[in-house]
Amino acid sequence: MKELIAAIPKEELHFHLECSLKPELLFKIAHRNKIEIPFASVDELRRAYKLSNLQEFLDIYYQGMNVVQTEEDCFDLTMAYLDRCAADNVKHVEVFFDPQGHTARGGAGNGYDA
Ligand SMILES: [Zn+2]
Incomplete structure:
Protein backbone atom coordinates (compact mmCIF):
# COMPACT_ATOMS: atom_id res chain seq x y z
CA MET A 1 0.00 0.00 0.00
CA LYS A 2 2.86 2.42 0.80
CA GLU A 3 4.34 1.84 -2.65
CA LEU A 4 0.98 2.47 -4.30
CA ILE A 5 0.49 5.72 -2.38
CA ALA A 6 4.03 6.84 -3.19
CA ALA A 7 3.51 6.12 -6.89
CA ILE A 8 0.20 7.97 -7.24
CA PRO A 9 0.68 11.34 -8.99
CA LYS A 10 -0.11 14.22 -6.65
CA GLU A 11 -0.57 17.95 -6.65
CA GLU A 12 -0.08 20.47 -3.89
CA LEU A 13 -2.48 23.36 -4.31
CA HIS A 14 -1.51 25.73 -1.52
CA PHE A 15 1.86 25.53 0.08
CA HIS A 16 4.02 28.14 1.78
CA LEU A 17 7.63 27.48 0.86
CA GLU A 18 8.99 28.58 4.21
CA CYS A 19 6.89 25.88 5.88
CA SER A 20 9.01 23.26 4.11
CA LEU A 21 12.17 24.24 5.99
CA LYS A 22 13.36 21.12 7.79
CA PRO A 23 15.45 21.22 10.97
CA GLU A 24 18.64 20.13 9.21
CA LEU A 25 18.46 22.90 6.64
CA LEU A 26 17.35 25.54 9.14
CA PHE A 27 20.36 24.66 11.29
CA LYS A 28 22.73 24.68 8.31
CA ILE A 29 21.51 28.05 7.01
CA ALA A 30 21.59 29.64 10.48
CA HIS A 31 25.22 28.65 10.87
CA ARG A 32 26.13 29.71 7.33
CA ASN A 33 24.61 33.15 7.98
CA LYS A 34 26.04 33.33 11.52
CA ILE A 35 22.58 33.75 13.01
CA GLU A 36 22.15 32.60 16.57
CA ILE A 37 19.25 30.27 17.15
CA PRO A 38 18.14 28.92 20.54
CA PHE A 39 19.06 25.33 19.62
CA ALA A 40 22.46 23.76 20.20
CA SER A 41 22.02 20.88 17.75
CA VAL A 42 19.88 19.57 14.92
CA ASP A 43 18.44 17.01 17.33
CA GLU A 44 17.39 19.73 19.75
CA LEU A 45 15.81 21.67 16.90
CA ARG A 46 14.11 18.51 15.62
CA ARG A 47 12.52 18.05 19.06
CA ALA A 48 11.19 21.62 18.84
CA TYR A 49 9.47 20.65 15.57
CA LYS A 50 7.20 18.29 17.50
CA LEU A 51 4.45 20.87 17.70
CA SER A 52 1.48 20.76 20.00
CA ASN A 53 -0.17 24.12 19.34
CA LEU A 54 -0.30 27.06 16.94
CA GLN A 55 2.11 29.21 18.93
CA GLU A 56 4.81 26.52 18.81
CA PHE A 57 4.33 26.34 15.04
CA LEU A 58 4.58 30.11 14.69
CA ASP A 59 7.74 30.22 16.84
CA PHE A 96 3.62 30.67 -2.03
CA PHE A 97 6.62 32.70 -0.97
CA ASP A 98 6.11 35.38 1.66
CA PRO A 99 8.43 38.29 0.80
CA GLN A 100 6.90 40.55 3.42
CA GLY A 101 8.37 38.34 6.12
CA HIS A 102 11.82 38.87 4.68
CA THR A 103 11.73 42.46 3.48
CA ALA A 104 10.93 43.63 7.01
CA ARG A 105 14.62 43.06 7.77
CA GLY A 106 15.55 45.62 5.10
CA GLY A 107 16.35 45.35 1.43
CA ALA A 108 20.05 45.94 0.96
CA GLY A 109 22.22 42.91 0.81
CA ASN A 110 19.59 40.36 1.60
CA GLY A 111 19.62 38.83 -1.86
CA TYR A 112 16.02 39.73 -2.70
CA ASP A 113 16.77 42.97 -4.47
CA ALA A 114 15.80 42.67 -8.11
ZN1 LIG B 1 -1.67 30.25 2.78
Missing part, protein backbone atom coordinates in the same frame (compact mmCIF):
# COMPACT_ATOMS: atom_id res chain seq x y z
CA ILE A 60 9.49 27.72 14.56
CA TYR A 61 8.03 29.29 11.41
CA TYR A 62 9.40 32.73 12.29
CA GLN A 63 12.71 31.21 13.35
CA GLY A 64 12.96 29.77 9.84
CA MET A 65 11.87 33.04 8.23
CA ASN A 66 14.64 34.79 10.13
CA VAL A 67 17.49 32.58 8.95
CA VAL A 68 16.55 32.48 5.24
CA GLN A 69 18.23 35.65 4.03
CA THR A 70 20.18 35.16 0.81
CA GLU A 71 19.62 33.94 -2.72
CA GLU A 72 21.59 30.79 -1.83
CA ASP A 73 19.28 30.20 1.16
CA CYS A 74 16.20 30.53 -1.08
CA PHE A 75 17.75 28.22 -3.64
CA ASP A 76 18.54 25.57 -1.01
CA LEU A 77 15.07 25.87 0.52
CA THR A 78 13.39 25.56 -2.88
CA MET A 79 15.53 22.66 -4.07
CA ALA A 80 14.99 20.72 -0.84
CA TYR A 81 11.23 21.16 -1.29
CA LEU A 82 11.30 20.18 -4.98
CA ASP A 83 13.47 17.13 -4.22
CA ARG A 84 10.80 15.96 -1.78
CA CYS A 85 8.09 16.67 -4.36
CA ALA A 86 9.94 14.50 -6.88
CA ALA A 87 10.37 11.71 -4.32
CA ASP A 88 6.62 11.84 -3.55
CA ASN A 89 5.65 11.96 -7.25
CA VAL A 90 4.15 15.43 -6.90
CA LYS A 91 3.42 16.64 -10.45
CA HIS A 92 1.95 20.08 -9.81
CA VAL A 93 2.57 22.61 -7.05
CA GLU A 94 1.18 26.03 -6.28
CA VAL A 95 3.82 27.46 -4.00
Whole structure:
Protein backbone atom coordinates (compact mmCIF):
# COMPACT_ATOMS: atom_id res chain seq x y z
CA MET A 1 0.00 0.00 0.00
CA LYS A 2 2.86 2.42 0.80
CA GLU A 3 4.34 1.84 -2.65
CA LEU A 4 0.98 2.47 -4.30
CA ILE A 5 0.49 5.72 -2.38
CA ALA A 6 4.03 6.84 -3.19
CA ALA A 7 3.51 6.12 -6.89
CA ILE A 8 0.20 7.97 -7.24
CA PRO A 9 0.68 11.34 -8.99
CA LYS A 10 -0.11 14.22 -6.65
CA GLU A 11 -0.57 17.95 -6.65
CA GLU A 12 -0.08 20.47 -3.89
CA LEU A 13 -2.48 23.36 -4.31
CA HIS A 14 -1.51 25.73 -1.52
CA PHE A 15 1.86 25.53 0.08
CA HIS A 16 4.02 28.14 1.78
CA LEU A 17 7.63 27.48 0.86
CA GLU A 18 8.99 28.58 4.21
CA CYS A 19 6.89 25.88 5.88
CA SER A 20 9.01 23.26 4.11
CA LEU A 21 12.17 24.24 5.99
CA LYS A 22 13.36 21.12 7.79
CA PRO A 23 15.45 21.22 10.97
CA GLU A 24 18.64 20.13 9.21
CA LEU A 25 18.46 22.90 6.64
CA LEU A 26 17.35 25.54 9.14
CA PHE A 27 20.36 24.66 11.29
CA LYS A 28 22.73 24.68 8.31
CA ILE A 29 21.51 28.05 7.01
CA ALA A 30 21.59 29.64 10.48
CA HIS A 31 25.22 28.65 10.87
CA ARG A 32 26.13 29.71 7.33
CA ASN A 33 24.61 33.15 7.98
CA LYS A 34 26.04 33.33 11.52
CA ILE A 35 22.58 33.75 13.01
CA GLU A 36 22.15 32.60 16.57
CA ILE A 37 19.25 30.27 17.15
CA PRO A 38 18.14 28.92 20.54
CA PHE A 39 19.06 25.33 19.62
CA ALA A 40 22.46 23.76 20.20
CA SER A 41 22.02 20.88 17.75
CA VAL A 42 19.88 19.57 14.92
CA ASP A 43 18.44 17.01 17.33
CA GLU A 44 17.39 19.73 19.75
CA LEU A 45 15.81 21.67 16.90
CA ARG A 46 14.11 18.51 15.62
CA ARG A 47 12.52 18.05 19.06
CA ALA A 48 11.19 21.62 18.84
CA TYR A 49 9.47 20.65 15.57
CA LYS A 50 7.20 18.29 17.50
CA LEU A 51 4.45 20.87 17.70
CA SER A 52 1.48 20.76 20.00
CA ASN A 53 -0.17 24.12 19.34
CA LEU A 54 -0.30 27.06 16.94
CA GLN A 55 2.11 29.21 18.93
CA GLU A 56 4.81 26.52 18.81
CA PHE A 57 4.33 26.34 15.04
CA LEU A 58 4.58 30.11 14.69
CA ASP A 59 7.74 30.22 16.84
CA ILE A 60 9.49 27.72 14.56
CA TYR A 61 8.03 29.29 11.41
CA TYR A 62 9.40 32.73 12.29
CA GLN A 63 12.71 31.21 13.35
CA GLY A 64 12.96 29.77 9.84
CA MET A 65 11.87 33.04 8.23
CA ASN A 66 14.64 34.79 10.13
CA VAL A 67 17.49 32.58 8.95
CA VAL A 68 16.55 32.48 5.24
CA GLN A 69 18.23 35.65 4.03
CA THR A 70 20.18 35.16 0.81
CA GLU A 71 19.62 33.94 -2.72
CA GLU A 72 21.59 30.79 -1.83
CA ASP A 73 19.28 30.20 1.16
CA CYS A 74 16.20 30.53 -1.08
CA PHE A 75 17.75 28.22 -3.64
CA ASP A 76 18.54 25.57 -1.01
CA LEU A 77 15.07 25.87 0.52
CA THR A 78 13.39 25.56 -2.88
CA MET A 79 15.53 22.66 -4.07
CA ALA A 80 14.99 20.72 -0.84
CA TYR A 81 11.23 21.16 -1.29
CA LEU A 82 11.30 20.18 -4.98
CA ASP A 83 13.47 17.13 -4.22
CA ARG A 84 10.80 15.96 -1.78
CA CYS A 85 8.09 16.67 -4.36
CA ALA A 86 9.94 14.50 -6.88
CA ALA A 87 10.37 11.71 -4.32
CA ASP A 88 6.62 11.84 -3.55
CA ASN A 89 5.65 11.96 -7.25
CA VAL A 90 4.15 15.43 -6.90
CA LYS A 91 3.42 16.64 -10.45
CA HIS A 92 1.95 20.08 -9.81
CA VAL A 93 2.57 22.61 -7.05
CA GLU A 94 1.18 26.03 -6.28
CA VAL A 95 3.82 27.46 -4.00
CA PHE A 96 3.62 30.67 -2.03
CA PHE A 97 6.62 32.70 -0.97
CA ASP A 98 6.11 35.38 1.66
CA PRO A 99 8.43 38.29 0.80
CA GLN A 100 6.90 40.55 3.42
CA GLY A 101 8.37 38.34 6.12
CA HIS A 102 11.82 38.87 4.68
CA THR A 103 11.73 42.46 3.48
CA ALA A 104 10.93 43.63 7.01
CA ARG A 105 14.62 43.06 7.77
CA GLY A 106 15.55 45.62 5.10
CA GLY A 107 16.35 45.35 1.43
CA ALA A 108 20.05 45.94 0.96
CA GLY A 109 22.22 42.91 0.81
CA ASN A 110 19.59 40.36 1.60
CA GLY A 111 19.62 38.83 -1.86
CA TYR A 112 16.02 39.73 -2.70
CA ASP A 113 16.77 42.97 -4.47
CA ALA A 114 15.80 42.67 -8.11
ZN1 LIG B 1 -1.67 30.25 2.78
